[in-house]
Amino acid sequence: MNKDILVCGVGGQGTVLASKLIASAAMDNGEVVHSAETIGMAQRGGSVTSHIRIGDEIYSPLIPKGHADMIIAFEPAEAVRNLSYLKKDGIVIVNKQPVKPVTESLQDTGYDGVEMIEYMQKKCECIVVDAKSICEPLGSSKFFNVAILGVAVGSGKLGISKEWMVKQIETRVNAKFVEKNMQAFEAGIKVVQ
Amino acid sequence: MKKEYVMGNGAIALGAMAAGVNVVAGYPGTPSSEIIETISKYNNGDIHLEWSINEKAAMEVAAAAAYTGARTMVTMKQVGLNVASDPLMSLAYVGVKGGMVVVSADDPGPISSQTEQDTRLFGSFCKIPVFDPSTPEEAFEMIQDAFEYSEKYKTPVLFRPTTRVCHGYASIEVAESYDTKKHGDFEKDSSKWVIFPRLSFENHAMIEKRNPKIGADFSEYKYNSVRGNGKKAVFAGGISYAYAMEYLKDKDDVKVCKIGTPFPFPEDFVLRVLEGVEEVLCFEELHPFIEEELLKLVGKHHLNIKIRGKHTGDVALSGENSSESAREVISSFLGLSDSCEQIDLSDMPKLPVRPPVLCAGCPHRASFYAVKEAMKGKKAIFCGDIGCYTLGNAMPLDMVDTCLCMGAGITMAQGFNWTHDDCTNFAFVGDSTFFASGMTGVANALYNEADMILCVLDNSTTAMTGHQPHPGTGRNMMGDVVDKISIQSVLEGMGVKKIETVDPLDFEKAVNVVKECAEMKGVKAIIFKSPCIAIVKSDKKMTISDKCINCKKCIREIGCPALITVDGQVTIDSSLCTGCGLCSHICPVKAIGGECNE
Numbered sequence: 001m002n003k004d005i006l007v008c009g010v011g012g013q014g015t016v017l018a019s020k021l022i023a024s025a026a027m028d029n030g031e032v033v034h035s036a037e038t039i040g041m042a043q044r045g046g047s048v049t050s051h052i053r054i055g056d057e058i059y060s061p062l063i064p065k066g067h068a069d070m071i072i073a074f075e076p077a078e079a080v081r082n083l084s085y086l087k088k089d090g091i092v093i094v095n096k097q098p099v100k101p102v103t104e105s106l107q108d109t110g111y112d113g114v115e116m117i118e119y120m121q122k123k124c125e126c127i128v129v130d131a132k133s134i135c136e137p138l139g140s141s142k143f144f145n146v147a148i149l150g151v152a153v154g155s156g157k158l159g160i161s162k163e164w165m166v167k168q169i170e171t172r173v174n175a176k177f178v179e180k181n182m183q184a185f186e187a188g189i190k191v192v193q
Numbered sequence: 194m195k196k197e198y199v200m201g202n203g204a205i206a207l208g209a210m211a212a213g214v215n216v217v218a219g220y221p222g223t224p225s226s227e228i229i230e231t232i233s234k235y236n237n238g239d240i241h242l243e244w245s246i247n248e249k250a251a252m253e254v255a256a257a258a259a260y261t262g263a264r265t266m267v268t269m270k271q272v273g274l275n276v277a278s279d280p281l282m283s284l285a286y287v288g289v290k291g292g293m294v295v296v297s298a299d300d301p302g303p304i305s306s307q308t309e310q311d312t313r314l315f316g317s318f319c320k321i322p323v324f325d326p327s328t329p330e331e332a333f334e335m336i337q338d339a340f341e342y343s344e345k346y347k348t349p350v351l352f353r354p355t356t357r358v359c360h361g362y363a364s365i366e367v368a369e370s371y372d373t374k375k376h377g378d379f380e381k382d383s384s385k386w387v388i389f390p391r392l393s394f395e396n397h398a399m400i401e402k403r404n405p406k407i408g409a410d411f412s413e414y415k416y417n418s419v420r421g422n423g424k425k426a427v428f429a430g431g432i433s434y435a436y437a438m439e440y441l442k443d444k445d446d447v448k449v450c451k452i453g454t455p456f457p458f459p460e461d462f463v464l465r466v467l468e469g470v471e472e473v474l475c476f477e478e479l480h481p482f483i484e485e486e487l488l489k490l491v492g493k494h495h496l497n498i499k500i501r502g503k504h505t506g507d508v509a510l511s512g513e514n515s516s517e518s519a520r521e522v523i524s525s526f527l528g529l530s531d532s533c534e535q536i537d538l539s540d541m542p543k544l545p546v547r548p549p550v551l552c553a554g555c556p557h558r559a560s561f562y563a564v565k566e567a568m569k570g571k572k573a574i575f576c577g578d579i580g581c582y583t584l585g586n587a588m589p590l591d592m593v594d595t596c597l598c599m600g601a602g603i604t605m606a607q608g609f610n611w612t613h614d615d616c617t618n619f620a621f622v623g624d625s626t627f628f629a630s631g632m633t634g635v636a637n638a639l640y641n642e643a644d645m646i647l648c649v650l651d652n653s654t655t656a657m658t659g660h661q662p663h664p665g666t667g668r669n670m671m672g673d674v675v676d677k678i679s680i681q682s683v684l685e686g687m688g689v690k691k692i693e694t695v696d697p698l699d700f701e702k703a704v705n706v707v708k709e710c711a712e713m714k715g716v717k718a719i720i721f722k723s724p725c726i727a728i729v730k731s732d733k734k735m736t737i738s739d740k741c742i743n744c745k746k747c748i749r750e751i752g753c754p755a756l757i758t759v760d761g762q763v764t765i766d767s768s769l770c771t772g773c774g775l776c777s778h779i780c781p782v783k784a785i786g787g788e789c790n791e
Contacts, residue, residue, distance in 0.1 A: 010547065027198060027364065035362040037200075045754055046549045059438040061328075061361035064516035066535035077544050088534050101547045105748045105757050106589065111545045123536050141768075 001031055002055035003159045004063040008082045009074030010099045011038075011045050014145035017173075018072065019050030021149060024172060025164040026054045036061040045102065047078055054159070069159075072152050074131075074145060075099050076113035079120060091125040093152045095144065097132050127151060127192065134187045143177070143184035150188020162189060194366050199231070201329035201358045204365050205296060206231035208336035211367070212292070213374035215263035216241045218251035220629065221658035222270030223305040224359035225298035229268055230659070233670050239373045242670045244661050247599070247629040248273035252280040252295070259289035259349070260386060262376035264340055268296045271310050271353075272598065276630070278315070283388050284349050285319040286396045291376055292340035293349040300356050301478040301513035307579075307598060309511060311479035312353035316456040320400050322350040322407055323456040326416075327434040329363040335416055335453065346407055348400075355478065357432045357513075408457035416453025417462050423447045424471045427523060428487065430455055433477050436519035447527060458486040467491075467498060474526040475502030478514050501526065551584045553755035554731065554771030556723035557650050559697035561585045561592040562751055562775065563721075564619060564648065567707035573617040574609045576602035578631075580623040581657045582650050589752045593621070600630030607634075607643040617711050621648045625655035625663040627680060632687075638716045639688055646710050647689075647718040649680055652725040660728060684718050691717040698723055700778045726771050733772025733787070735765050740784035747776040747785065 003026075007019045016037055023033045031054050038048040051063045065084045073079030073094040086092065098113030120126045129151050131144035146169065152158045153165050165185065173181050199207065206228045209217065217240060219229050232242055241258075245251035248269040255265035269277065274297040281295065297315070300306040316323030324339045326332035336352055343350045384392070411417060419426075421441075426448035429437045434451045441449050450466050452459070467473070467490075475484035481503035491498050501507045508514075508522055524531040551558050561582075564575070577583055577593030578601065586593035595605055606620040622631045627649055638645055655661040662668040667677040684692050691713055693706045703721065710717040735755075743763055748756045755769035756776060765776075765785075777785040 011549075023198065023362065027196075033198070033362075033364070036357065037360055037362070045552070046547045057442060059435040059442065060516045061357050061432075061435065062516065064439055064520070064533075066533045080541060081544050083536060083541075084538055086536060088536055100757055101545045102550050102752055102754050103546055103548065106752065108758060108761075109543075109545070115542050119542055123538070 001026075001159050002057075003070075004068045005052040005054070005070050005072065005158065006063055006068045006082055006085050007050040007052065007072045008078045009048060010078060011048050013048075013074040013099070015048050015050050015074065018145045018149050019052055021165065021168045021172060022052050022158070022160060025160045025168045028167065029164060032056050032058070034058050034061055047081060049082060070152065070157060072148060074148060076116035077111070080116045083120065083123065086124060089125075091127065091155065091157050092120055093127045093129060093148060093155065094120065095129050095131045095148055127155060129188070129191060134191060135184060138180055138183055138187070140180070143180050146181045147184040147188040150185040151191050153185075154189035154192035194368055196364050197367050198362060198364050199329070200227055201332055201354060201361050201363070202227035203231040204329040204333040204363065205336050205352070205354065207235070207365060207367050208333040209266045209294065209340070210235060210240070210371045211333075212337040212340040213264055213372060214240060214266050214340070215291070215373045215376060216255055216258040216265040217268070218243045218245045218254045218265075219268030219296075220245055220248045220251055220273055221625075221655050221661045222273050222298075223658055224300055224356040225268050225270045225296060226658045226661065227359070228296060229670065230661075237370070238671070244663065244670055246664060248277035249280055252277040252284070255293060256280060256284050256289065256349070259291045259293040261379045262291040264292045264344075264374045264376075266294045266296060269298070270306065271297050271299045271312055272307055273297065274312060274315055276599065281349065282319055285321045285400070286393050287386060287388055288347045288396070289343065289349055290347065291374070292343035294336060294339045294343060294352050295349055296352045296354070298354050298356070298359050299479060302356065304356050304513075309479055311482060312351055313455045313482045314480050316351045320404060321348050322346070322411075322454065324350065324352045325431045325453055325455055326352075326354050326358055327431050327451065327453070329358060329361050330365065331416060331453075332358060333365050338414070342407070342410075346403060355432050404457040408460055411454040411457065411459040412462035414454055414459065417451065417459045418453075419448055419450045419466045421445050421448045424469065425527060426450055426466060426470045426473045427476055427526070428452060428473055428483050429476045430483055431478065433514045433519070436514050436516050437476050437523060439516045440520045440523050452483050455482050455486070458490070460490055463487070463490060464494065467496060470498055472499045473501065474507060474523065475500065476508055476514065476519060476522060477502070548587060549584060550587055550752065550754055551581065552726055553753050553766075553769040554726040554773040555581070556652055556697050556721065556726065556773070557582045557585060558590065558751055558753065559700060559703070559723070559773065559775045560648065560650050560721040561590050561621075563697055563700060563703035564707050565590070565592055567704045567711065568617065571617065571711070572613075572615055573619060574606070574613070576605045576609070576618070576620045578602040578620070578622045578626050580626055580655075582621055582623055585621065587752065589749055599626055600634055603631050603634030603647060604637060606645040607638050607641065610643045610645055618645045619648055620645060621650055623656075624649060624651040624653065624665050624680065625661070628664050628678070632683060635684065635687055635689065635716065643716065644714055645716055646707075647716065649718065649720045651680060651720050651722045654725045654728060656725045656727065660725070680720055689716050689718050691715070692720070693718070694720040694722055696723050697721040698773055698775065700775065726773070731771040734767050734770045735772055735774060735776060735785055735787040737763060737765055738784050738786060740782050742782055742784070744781065746781060747779050750779050751775060
């Protein structure tokens with residue numbers, strides 16, 4: 001399997017966990033995986049990305065622009081920021097809830113994510129996820145990253161089956177939160193089925 | 194054997210352990226910090242592991258240990274090597290007995306650094322070998338080789354990964370456990386270990402004779418490699434080789450040469466590569482190091498080969514390379530069209546900017562705001578330093594006027610004191626930076642009778658690089674609980690007469706302390722003590738009552754990420770708020786209340 005997957009969001013949204021789950025699911029199935037994370041100053045409320053590259057013939061740790069099969073975005077503007085990485089026939093799974101930057105509160109430009117979503121829908125195949133409402137029955141929005149991962153798996157285009165991912169959630173997530181994460185994951189899968 | 198999926202820094206750590214490293218010392222700095230953290234995770238206690246107070250201390254600890262025959266490693270980011278350059282320069286003359294590898298991680302971009310300096314140049318400056326890995330997998334093996342070469346030639350060696358290698362993840366095959374090297378005791382010999390002009394003169398000559406031999410040895414080294422054929426050749430090193438190969442993997446009619454050991458340059462190997470080549474492109478980041486070595490080589494051997502790269506304007510002189518820049522530069526070199534099917538994004542909407550900011554509830558915000566409030570309307574200069582608190586420069590706080598290097602704020606405040614008669618000069622320094630290189634600056638101020646206010650922002654951790662312990666935290670990397678070094682006692686011992694310790698979240702008191710210090714002459718110190726909010730999780734929240742007149746003063750004054758507007762109305766984002774309560778002191782109508790941390 002050759003797949004390039006980019007996970008993006010804002011510092012603190014859980015991109016690292018999501019990318020670890022994808023990478024380990026692929027590895028458990030014998031794939032060669034490389035990935036790269038944003039670390040350091042940008043983690044403080046800045047834009048963060050994880051690049052996951054599955055396949056043998058990989059050299060660069062970062063996905064070359066125009067090569068990503070899928071972008072999993074936890075925030076609309078971050079999806080657009082990374083859209084140049086997407087293949088022409090690639091797909092974006094995007095959460096519709098915006099995260100306003102601090103500068104937005106100081107100088108209101110009215111950023112609400114809507115323009116971003118509309119732009120992407122014009123440019124590529126796009127699944128827009130209302131992660132907040134998916135997670136509402138769970139009583140916490142904390143697990144929304146795993147819900148979006150559920151949508152990505154459910155779309156059938158991630159190249160990772162439901163069973164593989166369930167195994168990762170069961171073994172790699174803090175035991176206290178496995179049940180909630182599983183519910184979020186299942187809820188995400190249902191969105192696309 | 195088992196497989197571990199690790200970061201490049203983890204691969205370096207495991208490689209050093211596979212080489213039997215006995216002593217590891219370093220100072221945190223992105224992108225190098227996770228090397229020591231990984232060793233800490235796997236260490237059974239046989240390896241002496243430490244966060245030293247700074248890179249110079251780390252270098253000296255490791256040097257002495259290597260004199261005994263032990264294998265030692267020092268880790269730092271590239272600017273840390275500037276701090277450690279004094280011992281390294283002399284150590285290059287003296288040499289070592291056990292293998293000693295100095296890991297200095299470069300940061301092209303720069304992504305989180307002050308400079309775009311190139312550690313390879315440090316290698317040629319000190320005349321010691323340099324290893325330059327291009328992937329995490331290679332780093333794991335190469336660092337083991339680095340120990341071998343260091344021991345073989347009795348010299349410290351440099352190992353310089355760059356950010357994308359340090360932070361890239363890959364699978365590494367490792368043993369269940371590794372044994373440390375057996376080594377003897379230090380053998381006294383003052384003609385060998387005491388640096389005097391005579392020894393330096395003799396060893397300088399020895400090094401000049403030795404280095405071409407290392408270059409010849411490196412000519413047979415597996416990580417200096419070539420693939421493909423043709424009259425054109427691309428030379429690359431480190432991560433740039435990976436970017437180049439991403440474009441060239443299917444092309445056989447061009448030679449692609451990887452330089453894994455840029456110094457001493459593997460001349461014999463490169464001369465073999467250059468046979469039949471008419472034109473070369475050097476694709477590398479930071480300094481045109483390989484390019485200049487090639488220019489020297491073709492000059493020395495009167496070869497009629499055109500060398501292209503940074504000096505010819507083909508490759509960017511600054512910033513990092515990428516797969517895209519590799520495709521653009523190499524396709525033009527080969528005379529091919531640079532085509533890649535991409536979505537047309539020329540009409541992209543304006544994206545919100547997300548500069549890094551102090552976290553919601555960060556005590557540094559309160560410290561900065563207390564000083565700002567106390568000095569309102571008065572002339573003051575605010576010297577910053579290296580750490581999370583450099584972010585105090587952002588609007589609306591705007592409380593960092595200078596930032597140069599580790600510890601510089603304290604001494605720079607003194608420089609302003611000697612050039613301004615009518616100004617209060619502040620230095621902000623974090624607790625880890627205070628121990629790293631702040632103490633000498635305080636002694637300088639006392640001795641030379643400067644007027645200044647030292648603000649130690651003590652959050653009991655090294656926050657920016659990932660919460661490493663330091664002498665003030667009472668924990669070390671061997672897992673031991675040790676006596677905390679009290680910053681207050683250090684300052685008292687030096688003779689600072691006015692020292693105040695205050696919780697910055699006790700806002701009114703904090704403002705008054707600053708005002709009081711600003712009225713006094715001499716060196717004054719305020720220790721703003723409150724733990725890093727990323728460590729001490731708080732579930733307290735502030736709330737806004739209907740008294741709010743929506744004046745937005747809270748947002749305008751402190752720029753806390755938890756203060757947002759929803760449909761034009763000031764709101765507290767309860768998922769971010771930690772209840773620090775700073776905003777409640779700003780509200781003119783006292784509309785902000787709640788369960789506050791004060």
